[in-house]
Amino acid sequence: MLLALLLCYAGFTALCLAMDRHHVELLGRKASPRRRQGLRLGGWLLLALSLWPAVAVTEWGLGLVQWCAMLMLSAALLVLLLPYRPRLVLSLAGLSLLASPVVALTQ
Template sequence: MLATFLLCYGGFTALCLSMARHHDDLLGGKPSSRRRQGLKLAGWGLLGLSLWSAVAGKGWGFGLVDWFAVLMASALALVFLLPYRPRLALALSGLGLFASPFAAWALN
């Protein structure tokens, strides 16, 4: 479930960075159209990967329930971190994406 959370958080951060306002706040400057599309693709891909992680771990019945709970928790964490500690939110996303394969491997 930790790997699912980390992937969801990274996906939401990528989707957040695909918006011009948040990209400007976190990285400075507006994103190009190519970067915006890449961030959207990465965000949706990470959310899809997190769904696969949840379903692979607990099956479709409990995996979907866990995924929706983790989806809400990760979005809530990003929403609370973004206005007050935007750089921390970005750093945690990078660290989480780096640690997610290790979290998935630790559970198996």
């Protein structure tokens, strides 16, 4: 389930950065339309990919419930960190992208 959580957090962070307000707040510059589109696509792909480890561990019935819980937990973490520790949001997203292949190999 850790892999699903890491992918969900990275996906939600990418979707967050696809919004102009958050992109300026976190990175200090406005995103180009091409970058926004890439971040949206990457975010949705990461969220869709996070379904696989949740369902692979358990069957579809329980896997979907656990996946929804991982979605809510990662979104809540992002929403709580964004106003108070915006730099930590980016650090955790990068860390989750770096740690997800390691976690995938250990499962």
